Amino acid sequence: xxxxxxxxxxxxxxxxxxxxxxxxxxxxxxxxxxxxxxxxxxxxxxxxxxxxxxxxxxxxxxxxxxxxxxxxxxxxxxxxxxxxxxxxxxxxxxxxxxxxxxxxxxxxxxxxxxxxxxxxxxxxxxxxxxxxxxxxxxxxxxxxxxxxxxxxxxxxxxxxxxxxxxxxxxxxxxxxxxxxxxxxxxxxxxxxxxxxxxxxxxxxxxxxxxxxxxxxxxxxxxxxxxxxxxxxxxxxxxxxxxxxxxxxxxxxxxxxxxxxxxxxxx
Ligand code: MG
Ligand code: MG
Numbered sequence: 001x002x003x004x005x006x007x008x009x010x011x012x013x014x015x016x017x018x019x020x021x022x023x024x025x026x027x028x029x030x031x032x033x034x035x036x037x038x039x040x041x042x043x044x045x046x047x048x049x050x051x052x053x054x055x056x057x058x059x060x061x062x063x064x065x066x067x068x069x070x071x072x073x074x075x076x077x078x079x080x081x082x083x084x085x086x087x088x089x090x091x092x093x094x095x096x097x098x099x100x101x102x103x104x105x106x107x108x109x110x111x112x113x114x115x116x117x118x119x120x121x122x123x124x125x126x127x128x129x130x131x132x133x134x135x136x137x138x139x140x141x142x143x144x145x146x147x148x149x150x151x152x153x154x155x156x157x158x159x160x161x162x163x164x165x166x167x168x169x170x171x172x173x174x175x176x177x178x179x180x181x182x183x184x185x186x187x188x189x190x191x192x193x194x195x196x197x198x199x200x201x202x203x204x205x206x207x208x209x210x211x212x213x214x215x216x217x218x219x220x221x222x223x224x225x226x227x228x229x230x231x232x233x234x235x236x237x238x239x240x241x242x243x244x245x246x247x248x249x250x251x252x253x254x255x256x257x258x259x260x261x262x263x264x265x266x
Contacts, residue, residue: 154191
Protein backbone atom coordinates (compact mmCIF):
# COMPACT_ATOMS: atom_id res chain seq x y z
CA UNK A 1 0.00 0.00 0.00
CA UNK A 2 1.28 3.46 -0.87
CA UNK A 3 1.23 5.83 2.06
CA UNK A 4 1.19 9.54 1.10
CA UNK A 5 2.85 11.89 3.58
CA UNK A 6 1.59 15.10 5.13
CA UNK A 7 3.55 18.38 5.08
CA UNK A 8 4.74 17.66 8.62
CA UNK A 9 5.89 14.17 7.72
CA UNK A 10 7.75 15.47 4.67
CA UNK A 11 9.67 17.87 6.94
CA UNK A 12 10.61 15.00 9.28
CA UNK A 13 11.77 12.96 6.29
CA UNK A 14 13.85 15.96 5.20
CA UNK A 15 15.58 16.04 8.60
CA UNK A 16 16.45 12.35 8.44
CA UNK A 17 17.71 12.72 4.88
CA UNK A 18 19.81 15.80 5.60
CA UNK A 19 21.49 13.80 8.35
CA UNK A 20 22.36 11.14 5.75
CA UNK A 21 23.77 13.89 3.52
CA UNK A 22 25.80 15.31 6.42
CA UNK A 23 27.16 11.81 7.11
CA UNK A 24 28.16 11.34 3.47
CA UNK A 25 29.83 14.76 3.62
CA UNK A 26 31.95 13.59 6.58
CA UNK A 27 32.92 10.58 4.46
CA UNK A 28 33.79 12.83 1.50
CA UNK A 29 36.31 14.59 3.77
CA UNK A 30 38.27 11.40 4.47
CA UNK A 31 37.95 9.22 1.35
CA UNK A 32 41.47 8.80 -0.03
CA UNK A 33 43.95 6.04 -0.88
CA UNK A 34 44.88 3.98 2.22
CA UNK A 35 41.61 4.50 4.07
CA UNK A 36 39.59 1.32 4.73
CA UNK A 37 35.85 1.02 4.27
CA UNK A 38 35.63 -0.18 7.88
CA UNK A 39 37.07 3.19 8.96
CA UNK A 40 34.36 4.92 6.93
CA UNK A 41 31.73 2.74 8.60
CA UNK A 42 33.00 3.55 12.11
CA UNK A 43 32.95 7.27 11.31
CA UNK A 44 29.43 7.08 9.86
CA UNK A 45 27.94 5.11 12.75
CA UNK A 46 29.44 7.51 15.32
CA UNK A 47 28.25 10.59 13.42
CA UNK A 48 24.70 9.25 13.04
CA UNK A 49 24.42 8.23 16.73
CA UNK A 50 25.94 11.55 17.87
CA UNK A 51 23.03 13.24 16.09
CA UNK A 52 20.42 11.21 17.94
CA UNK A 53 19.60 8.86 15.08
CA UNK A 54 19.94 5.16 14.37
CA UNK A 55 21.83 3.75 11.38
CA UNK A 56 19.01 1.79 9.71
CA UNK A 57 21.30 -0.50 7.73
CA UNK A 58 22.90 -2.05 10.84
CA UNK A 59 21.18 -5.36 11.54
CA UNK A 60 18.91 -4.97 8.51
CA UNK A 61 17.44 -8.40 7.76
CA UNK A 62 18.72 -10.10 4.63
CA UNK A 63 16.26 -10.66 1.82
CA UNK A 64 18.26 -13.72 0.85
CA UNK A 65 17.97 -17.02 2.66
CA UNK A 66 21.01 -18.03 4.69
CA UNK A 67 22.47 -14.51 4.95
CA UNK A 68 23.11 -12.80 8.30
CA UNK A 69 21.61 -9.37 9.01
CA UNK A 70 23.70 -6.54 7.51
CA UNK A 71 26.69 -6.05 9.85
CA UNK A 72 27.49 -2.37 9.25
CA UNK A 73 25.98 1.14 9.20
CA UNK A 74 26.82 1.88 5.56
CA UNK A 75 27.18 -0.14 2.37
CA UNK A 76 30.57 0.39 0.73
CA UNK A 77 30.62 -0.94 -2.81
CA UNK A 78 34.04 -0.72 -4.49
CA UNK A 79 34.57 -0.73 -8.30
CA UNK A 80 32.70 -3.75 -9.72
CA UNK A 81 30.49 -4.05 -6.63
CA UNK A 82 27.17 -2.42 -7.49
CA UNK A 83 25.45 -2.33 -4.10
CA UNK A 84 25.41 -3.80 -0.58
CA UNK A 85 29.19 -4.10 -0.18
CA UNK A 86 30.16 -4.95 3.42
CA UNK A 87 32.86 -2.62 4.85
CA UNK A 88 36.18 -4.38 5.52
CA UNK A 89 39.87 -3.78 6.23
CA UNK A 90 41.06 -3.54 2.64
CA UNK A 91 42.62 -0.11 2.04
CA UNK A 92 41.11 1.88 -0.84
CA UNK A 93 43.54 2.37 -3.71
CA UNK A 94 44.22 5.29 -6.04
CA UNK A 95 41.81 5.05 -8.97
CA UNK A 96 39.10 3.10 -7.09
CA UNK A 97 35.52 4.26 -6.84
CA UNK A 98 33.39 3.53 -3.78
CA UNK A 99 29.62 3.88 -3.58
CA UNK A 100 28.61 4.72 -0.04
CA UNK A 101 24.95 4.08 0.70
CA UNK A 102 23.70 5.35 4.06
CA UNK A 103 20.42 5.22 5.96
CA UNK A 104 19.18 6.87 9.15
CA UNK A 105 16.14 6.66 11.38
CA UNK A 106 15.49 10.02 13.06
CA UNK A 107 12.31 10.89 14.98
CA UNK A 108 10.52 7.94 13.41
CA UNK A 109 11.40 8.70 9.78
CA UNK A 110 14.00 7.27 7.45
CA UNK A 111 16.72 8.87 5.36
CA UNK A 112 18.35 7.04 2.44
CA UNK A 113 20.93 8.39 0.00
CA UNK A 114 24.00 7.14 -1.83
CA UNK A 115 26.99 8.78 -3.49
CA UNK A 116 29.82 7.26 -5.51
CA UNK A 117 33.18 8.74 -4.52
CA UNK A 118 36.46 8.81 -6.44
CA UNK A 119 39.55 7.62 -4.56
CA UNK A 120 42.36 9.91 -5.69
CA UNK A 121 42.47 10.36 -9.45
CA UNK A 122 40.27 7.98 -11.46
CA UNK A 123 40.30 7.26 -15.19
CA UNK A 124 38.34 9.40 -17.64
CA UNK A 125 36.13 6.40 -18.51
CA UNK A 126 35.15 5.96 -14.88
CA UNK A 127 34.52 9.71 -14.47
CA UNK A 128 32.16 9.50 -17.45
CA UNK A 129 30.28 6.61 -15.80
CA UNK A 130 29.90 8.61 -12.57
CA UNK A 131 28.81 11.76 -14.38
CA UNK A 132 26.24 9.92 -16.50
CA UNK A 133 24.81 8.03 -13.51
CA UNK A 134 24.44 11.22 -11.49
CA UNK A 135 22.86 13.01 -14.45
CA UNK A 136 20.40 10.13 -14.88
CA UNK A 137 19.33 10.49 -11.25
CA UNK A 138 18.42 14.14 -11.90
CA UNK A 139 16.67 13.19 -15.16
CA UNK A 140 14.56 10.75 -13.14
CA UNK A 141 13.85 13.41 -10.51
CA UNK A 142 12.79 15.90 -13.20
CA UNK A 143 10.26 13.36 -14.45
CA UNK A 144 8.80 12.94 -10.95
CA UNK A 145 5.98 15.49 -11.07
CA UNK A 146 2.38 15.08 -9.95
CA UNK A 147 0.18 13.58 -12.65
CA UNK A 148 3.00 11.70 -14.39
CA UNK A 149 3.67 8.01 -13.77
CA UNK A 150 6.31 5.83 -12.17
CA UNK A 151 7.34 4.52 -15.59
CA UNK A 152 8.28 8.06 -16.62
CA UNK A 153 10.99 8.09 -13.95
CA UNK A 154 12.47 4.76 -15.03
CA UNK A 155 12.22 5.72 -18.68
CA UNK A 156 14.17 8.95 -18.10
CA UNK A 157 16.96 7.15 -16.20
CA UNK A 158 17.20 4.28 -18.67
CA UNK A 159 17.18 6.47 -21.79
CA UNK A 160 19.99 8.66 -20.50
CA UNK A 161 22.26 5.78 -19.47
CA UNK A 162 21.66 3.43 -22.37
CA UNK A 163 22.25 6.27 -24.85
CA UNK A 164 25.79 6.43 -23.41
CA UNK A 165 26.25 2.66 -23.76
CA UNK A 166 25.76 1.83 -20.09
CA UNK A 167 23.71 -0.93 -18.45
CA UNK A 168 20.77 -0.46 -16.07
CA UNK A 169 20.51 -3.03 -13.27
CA UNK A 170 17.10 -4.68 -13.29
CA UNK A 171 16.96 -6.75 -10.09
CA UNK A 172 17.31 -3.85 -7.63
CA UNK A 173 15.20 -0.70 -7.72
CA UNK A 174 14.26 2.44 -5.80
CA UNK A 175 11.38 2.45 -3.33
CA UNK A 176 8.86 4.33 -1.27
CA UNK A 177 10.22 5.64 2.04
CA UNK A 178 8.71 6.87 5.30
CA UNK A 179 8.53 5.22 8.70
CA UNK A 180 10.10 2.24 6.92
CA UNK A 181 13.18 2.45 4.74
CA UNK A 182 11.51 0.34 2.06
CA UNK A 183 7.86 1.06 1.40
CA UNK A 184 5.67 0.74 -1.68
CA UNK A 185 5.95 1.52 -4.52
CA UNK A 186 8.97 -0.06 -6.23
CA UNK A 187 10.73 2.56 -8.38
CA UNK A 188 12.57 0.83 -11.26
CA UNK A 189 15.35 2.55 -13.17
CA UNK A 190 13.83 1.32 -16.43
CA UNK A 191 10.35 1.47 -17.86
CA UNK A 192 7.85 2.68 -20.37
CA UNK A 193 6.72 6.26 -20.63
CA UNK A 194 3.21 6.77 -19.22
CA UNK A 195 3.10 3.36 -17.50
CA UNK A 196 2.67 2.42 -13.85
CA UNK A 197 1.11 4.19 -10.87
CA UNK A 198 0.33 7.90 -11.08
CA UNK A 199 2.54 10.21 -8.99
CA UNK A 200 0.67 12.26 -6.40
CA UNK A 201 1.52 14.98 -3.92
CA UNK A 202 2.81 13.43 -0.70
CA UNK A 203 4.46 10.49 -2.44
CA UNK A 204 7.98 10.04 -0.98
CA UNK A 205 10.40 7.83 -2.87
CA UNK A 206 14.08 7.02 -3.16
CA UNK A 207 15.29 7.17 -6.76
CA UNK A 208 18.55 5.27 -7.13
CA UNK A 209 20.08 4.43 -10.52
CA UNK A 210 22.54 1.52 -10.34
CA UNK A 211 24.46 1.77 -13.60
CA UNK A 212 27.10 -0.53 -15.05
CA UNK A 213 29.84 0.30 -17.54
CA UNK A 214 29.41 -3.07 -19.28
CA UNK A 215 26.60 -5.61 -19.19
CA UNK A 216 23.78 -5.00 -16.71
CA UNK A 217 23.96 -8.60 -15.47
CA UNK A 218 24.79 -9.02 -11.82
CA UNK A 219 25.79 -11.81 -9.44
CA UNK A 220 25.65 -12.27 -5.68
CA UNK A 221 28.98 -12.29 -3.81
CA UNK A 222 29.91 -15.22 -1.52
CA UNK A 223 29.08 -13.06 1.56
CA UNK A 224 25.41 -13.22 0.36
CA UNK A 225 25.15 -9.40 0.47
CA UNK A 226 27.46 -7.78 -2.05
CA UNK A 227 26.20 -7.59 -5.62
CA UNK A 228 28.86 -7.52 -8.35
CA UNK A 229 28.64 -6.93 -12.07
CA UNK A 230 28.93 -10.35 -13.71
CA UNK A 231 31.65 -9.05 -16.06
CA UNK A 232 33.48 -7.34 -13.14
CA UNK A 233 33.30 -3.95 -14.89
CA UNK A 234 32.84 -0.86 -12.66
CA UNK A 235 29.37 0.27 -11.57
CA UNK A 236 28.04 3.49 -10.04
CA UNK A 237 25.14 4.25 -7.70
CA UNK A 238 23.64 7.63 -6.80
CA UNK A 239 20.46 8.00 -4.73
CA UNK A 240 18.25 10.84 -3.54
CA UNK A 241 15.09 10.68 -1.45
CA UNK A 242 12.42 12.99 -2.85
CA UNK A 243 8.87 14.06 -2.06
CA UNK A 244 6.25 15.03 -4.63
CA UNK A 245 5.46 18.38 -3.07
CA UNK A 246 3.33 21.16 -4.56
CA UNK A 247 3.29 19.17 -7.80
CA UNK A 248 7.05 18.90 -8.18
CA UNK A 249 9.97 16.83 -6.92
CA UNK A 250 11.35 18.26 -3.69
CA UNK A 251 14.78 16.69 -3.10
CA UNK A 252 15.01 15.88 0.62
CA UNK A 253 18.66 14.77 0.61
CA UNK A 254 21.43 16.91 -0.89
CA UNK A 255 24.78 16.46 -2.66
CA UNK A 256 25.73 20.13 -2.39
CA UNK A 257 27.87 19.76 0.72
CA UNK A 258 29.52 16.61 -0.66
CA UNK A 259 30.34 18.31 -3.95
CA UNK A 260 31.77 21.31 -2.10
CA UNK A 261 34.25 18.98 -0.37
CA UNK A 262 35.02 17.11 -3.60
CA UNK A 263 35.71 20.42 -5.29
CA UNK A 264 38.50 21.00 -2.79
CA UNK A 265 39.89 17.48 -2.96
CA UNK A 266 39.86 16.92 -6.69
MG1 MG B 1 20.25 3.65 -0.17
MG1 MG C 1 17.31 3.09 -1.21
